[in-house]
Amino acid sequence: MTRKSRRTFSGAFKAKVALEAVKNQKTLAELSQQFEVNAVTISKWETEFLENMAQVFERGKGSSIGDTEADLEKLYAQIGQLKVENDFLKKSARKLGIPEKEWKR
Secondary structure (H helix, E strand, O other): OOOOOOOOOOHHHHHHHHHHHHHOOOOHHHHHHHHOOOHHHHHHHHHHHHHHHHHHHOHHHOOOHHHHHHHHHHHHHHHHHHHHHHHHHHHHHHHHOOOHHHHOO
16 A cells, blocks of 8 residues: 655645635635645634734834844854865965965955
């Protein structure tokens, strides 16, 4: 017997289905049949959509603190990498006998 893998849905698809559920133009059963998704799943997506829809308007006001922290981590990693490269180049320049005033430009 082969095991059936779970389907994964994109955020855009979930938003589309949840928006249709919020409109209340069709029943959950009709939406379930139309999008081939369980009615309970659609109901969960609708609830999550309604709970988080205010965040759409808060994006420009610095609500993405996690993104800022991730950006800082990337920048610190890049600074560290550049420092290592700089030290390596200085050491190599000394070994080659290149005067310090030449590689400080």
